[in-house]
Amino acid sequence: xxHVYNSHPFASQQIVPTEQEPGLVCCGGDALFAVSxxxxxxxxxxxxxxxxxxxxxxxxMGAVRSVVHSRVGGSEVGPxxxxxxxxxxxxQEMLGEQAKACGVSxxxxxxxxxxxxxxxxxxTYVLYRRFAPDFFQGCSVExxxxxSLQLYPxxxxxxxxxxxxxxxxACVFCFFSLPNIGYMYSLKNAVELISAYQYxxxxxQAVLTAHFLHVITxxxxxxxxxxxxxxAARVEDPYIDTTMKACPPYAMEVCALRIQLxxxxxxxxQNRNHIVLLTAADVESKExxxxxxxxxxxxxxxxxxxxxxxxxxxxWNLYVVNTMPTLTLYGEMVxxxxxxxxxxxxxxxxxxxxxxxxxxxxxxxxxPDLDPTERSLxxxxxxxxxxxxxxxxxxxxxxxxxxxxxYYKMSGLSVTEVIERNKPATDSALEYGKGFIFFLxxxxxEESMEELSEVSASKYSLFFFFPxxxxxxxxxxxDTPGTAGGLQRSLRNPHPDQxxxxxxxxxxxxxxxxxxxxxxxxxxxxxxxxxSQMLQVYGFIEEPKLLLQxxxxxxxxxxxxxxxxxxxxGLLVAATVALHENNKVKLDEADLFFQELCKDGRxxxxxxxxxxxxxxxxxxASSQDTVIQELLFRxxxxxxxxxxHQDHLGMKSLKTAEDLINSCSHYGVLYPWLSILxxxxxxxxxxxxxxxxxxxxxLCGPTLDVSSIxxxxxxxxxxxxxxxxxxxxxxxxLGHHESSIEQLLDRCPQAIIPFANHELQxxxxxxxxxxxxxxxCKRTRAAEGENTVLLSALxxxxxxxxxxxxxxxxxxxxxxxxxxxxxxxxxxECSQRNLMI
Numbered sequence: 001x002x003h004v005y006n007s008h009p010f011a012s013q014q015i016v017p018t019e020q021e022p023g024l025v026c027c028g029g030d031a032l033f034a035v036s037x038x039x040x041x042x043x044x045x046x047x048x049x050x051x052x053x054x055x056x057x058x059x060x061m062g063a064v065r066s067v068v069h070s071r072v073g074g075s076e077v078g079p080x081x082x083x084x085x086x087x088x089x090x091x092q093e094m095l096g097e098q099a100k101a102c103g104v105s106x107x108x109x110x111x112x113x114x115x116x117x118x119x120x121x122x123x124t125y126v127l128y129r130r131f132a133p134d135f136f137q138g139c140s141v142e143x144x145x146x147x148s149l150q151l152y153p154x155x156x157x158x159x160x161x162x163x164x165x166x167x168x169x170a171c172v173f174c175f176f177s178l179p180n181i182g183y184m185y186s187l188k189n190a191v192e193l194i195s196a197y198q199y200x201x202x203x204x205q206a207v208l209t210a211h212f213l214h215v216i217t218x219x220x221x222x223x224x225x226x227x228x229x230x231x232a233a234r235v236e237d238p239y240i241d242t243t244m245k246a247c248p249p250y251a252m253e254v255c256a257l258r259i260q261l262x263x264x265x266x267x268x269x270q271n272r273n274h275i276v277l278l279t280a281a282d283v284e285s286k287e288x289x290x291x292x293x294x295x296x297x298x299x300x301x302x303x304x305x306x307x308x309x310x311x312x313x314x315x316w317n318l319y320v321v322n323t324m325p326t327l328t329l330y331g332e333m334v335x336x337x338x339x340x341x342x343x344x345x346x347x348x349x350x351x352x353x354x355x356x357x358x359x360x361x362x363x364x365x366x367x368p369d370l371d372p373t374e375r376s377l378x379x380x381x382x383x384x385x386x387x388x389x390x391x392x393x394x395x396x397x398x399x400x401x402x403x404x405x406x407y408y409k410m411s412g413l414s415v416t417e418v419i420e421r422n423k424p425a426t427d428s429a430l431e432y433g434k435g436f437i438f439f440l441x442x443x444x445x446e447e448s449m450e451e452l453s454e455v456s457a458s459k460y461s462l463f464f465f466f467p468x469x470x471x472x473x474x475x476x477x478x479d480t481p482g483t484a485g486g487l488q489r490s491l492r493n494p495h496p497d498q499x500x501x502x503x504x505x506x507x508x509x510x511x512x513x514x515x516x517x518x519x520x521x522x523x524x525x526x527x528x529x530x531x532s533q534m535l536q537v538y539g540f541i542e543e544p545k546l547l548l549q550x551x552x553x554x555x556x557x558x559x560x561x562x563x564x565x566x567x568x569x570g571l572l573v574a575a576t577v578a579l580h581e582n583n584k585v586k587l588d589e590a591d592l593f594f595q596e597l598c599k600d601g602r603x604x605x606x607x608x609x610x611x612x613x614x615x616x617x618x619x620x621a622s623s624q625d626t627v628i629q630e631l632l633f634r635x636x637x638x639x640x641x642x643x644x645h646q647d648h649l650g651m652k653s654l655k656t657a658e659d660l661i662n663s664c665s666h667y668g669v670l671y672p673w674l675s676i677l678x679x680x681x682x683x684x685x686x687x688x689x690x691x692x693x694x695x696x697x698x699l700c701g702p703t704l705d706v707s708s709i710x711x712x713x714x715x716x717x718x719x720x721x722x723x724x725x726x727x728x729x730x731x732x733x734l735g736h737h738e739s740s741i742e743q744l745l746d747r748c749p750q751a752i753i754p755f756a757n758h759e760l761q762x763x764x765x766x767x768x769x770x771x772x773x774x775x776x777c778k779r780t781r782a783a784e785g786e787n788t789v790l791l792s793a794l795x796x797x798x799x800x801x802x803x804x805x806x807x808x809x810x811x812x813x814x815x816x817x818x819x820x821x822x823x824x825x826x827x828x829e830c831s832q833r834n835l836m837i
Contacts, residue, residue: 752793
């Protein structure tokens with residue numbers, strides 16, 4: 001737990017007038033159920049009324065071991081004592097469908113009553129997690145005793161439709177706790193660990209709500225933040241993390257909001273904004289309390305029987321603690337964050353605490369039962385919270401500064417109001433944060449942006465347009481309001497007979513030429529500083545002559561194209577791809593265009609890097625099959641040539657292999673066994689490592705026809721691991737798995753098992769025992785068992801063979817050279833498995 005804030009989520013408290021000492025307590029339906037310590041009588045109290053008046057008392061037919069409230073009624077009885085032991089060999093976690101393999105069988109038993117709705121009930125495996133004590137670290141069995149298992153469904157305001165309550169929750173969370181740490185999982189869609197709570201001392205019980213996690217120890221009531229609202233917000237709106245909306249990530253570290261002293265805590269339960277605490281004085285002697293108790297590894301250790309009433313038991317109380325209203329606690333957290341902001345405006349603790357307050361408001365807004373009047377007040381506070389988070393991110397210069405834009409959008413503030421909130425203490429342009437510049441950059445080109453006053457435009461627009469040169473050239477500072485205001489209007493309001501973002505770019509070009517004459521400033525810099533990349537691409541599509549002139553073999557780059565080559569090569573490539581996809585330039589013309597740009601001799605002989613960047617980007621964007629096949633052949637040829645000659649040093653590509661794998665379906669994810677043949681620390685330069693990974697990725701992809709590039713492979717030798725990996729990939733893609741197995745066993749036996757696990761599946765599975773097993777036996781025998789790599793591969797192969805064959809088939813495979821004792825354990829395993837089947 002990194003963050004600890006001394007907030008006050010707890011308000012007033014009152015004592016419940018119970019007659020006998022409670023042994024168990026349970027909440028639900030605005031009622032509190034207290035089970036007497038003897039376990040045979042239950043009292044029900046009203047929680048929402050002052051003084052918690054008694055509703056009723058009733059006796060049970062036997063001792064109550066546990067009680068859980070349900071919307072449809074019912075109780076749950078704890079497990080019986082079992083005199084057996086279970087050993088935990090290691091920690092293990094299985095999520096989702098994988099949990100079915102845990103070995104624990106669960107089935108439903110029906111009572112035969114007519115009220116049973118069997119079609120609405122079933123068993124779904126969602127999570128299996130096993131903990132084991134680390135005795136070498138001083139841990140005991142007690143440290144792995146689970147408690148407070150809770151399945152928490154969350155219904156949201158968007159599910160409000162008719163009068164009937166929604167049957168399917170928007171989110172479902174699973175929480176359980178160990179004495180020193182708690183875990184919260186999200187079960188909606190994919191099962192995922194959301195938060196882990198490290199307690200400062202041993203916890204006795206914990207309760208999860210939509211707003212908080214409440215935990216009790218022997219002496220304290222603790223309150224932690226939760227991420228339920230962050231998960232639910234993303235379930236309601238999968239596109240929430242955009243330039244228009246944002247939400248704090250659910251992976252953000254949780255924090256402790258309050259640790260409050262309560263002596264003798266025994267039990268905890270919660271209902272709405274009420275927390276019920278059972279306290280009792282501990283009358284045991286100090287020696288008895290501190291005496292170490294050696295617990296067994298039995299299942300009995302996970303269940304504690306209700307304590308029988310004793311004459312020594314006295315001083316018990318049952319408290320109801322009311323939690324603080326959301327708006328009150330939100331205001332306190334905002335005031336608390338200002339202390340961090342005063343000491344350090346760039347404090348991450350300030351951002352973290354404001355994010356916690358933001359999620360607190362989100363949790364209330366997601367509540368479908370929230371009062372309309374209170375909802376309007378919380379929505380107002382929510383907009384204020386968005387503005388405060390926007391202020392924080394606008395000051396940051398780190399990777400999260402872009403979040404200023406969506407938070408300001410959600411706040412409802414106008415651009416003028418945001419500018420005033422970010423007004424620096426002095427007139428220095430350097431005091432504006434990157435987040436504010438990012439917000440201004442996007443807002444100035446929106447059609448819906450309000451008209452700035454001449455003074456505001458004069459003061460801020462040119463600062464945005466010339467961020468790198470304004471301080472060094474005072475003449476660029478706006479002395480008159482007309483210059484900046486006119487430039488702003490020219491960006492947003494094209495000529496009446498011209499429309500669309502492309503025309504804006506053309507008009508901006510003319511305006512930039514005018515400014516270059518008036519101010520003596522480079523129109524290229526003015527043009528590129530004043531436009532978003534997409535706006536510029538639209539302009540190039542509308543007017544291709546801004547980049548190139550001529551057609552066919554007479555294509556000539558313009559001065560702007562030469563400028564972009566040196567300053568923004570990514571924009572140049574993106575614009576050329578857009579021209580090709582809009583039929584403004586042909587593939588051969590684009591090739592001549594880039595070759596002309598790169599003929600100044602700065603690169604070694606061969607294909608220019610900028611042209612390769614264009615091919616890679618076009619492969620991502622193009623949907624024409626003929627163009628795709630042509631690009632695949634060209635790129636494969638370039639990659640093989642560079643790997644072979646290794647003379648293309650120092651030229652960085654725009655897209656890495658990882659970028660292409662993530663953005664282009666023609667580049668496949670690298671097979672696992674390739675990382676053994678050519679690891680990241682492979683003994684070649686970084687540039688050629690990228691080329692090798694790109695070539696391997698194309699061969700792993702679904703589109704490249706390997707037979708079409710076989711002539712190109714002749715120039716690539718398989719003498720080194722790089723060439724070997726390519727040759728094995730091609731042979732495997734062509735179905736020559738036997739030759740691939742032999743090559744790997746000869747050159748890199750460490751990769752044979754990962755290769756087999758990945759490639760020898762389905763119809764290729766027989767190759768495990770038809771090809772791989774005999775080859776390993778022969779080579780291991782030749783090495784006289786001294787080759788540990790071959791021996792290990794043989795053992796792993798035997799495991800697979802024993803799983804797939806029956807005992808007679810397995811026996812036929814065994815060699816008759818007197819080494820049968822080596823194979824006997826696997827034969828026994830095969831036989832036992834066959835008997836079980």
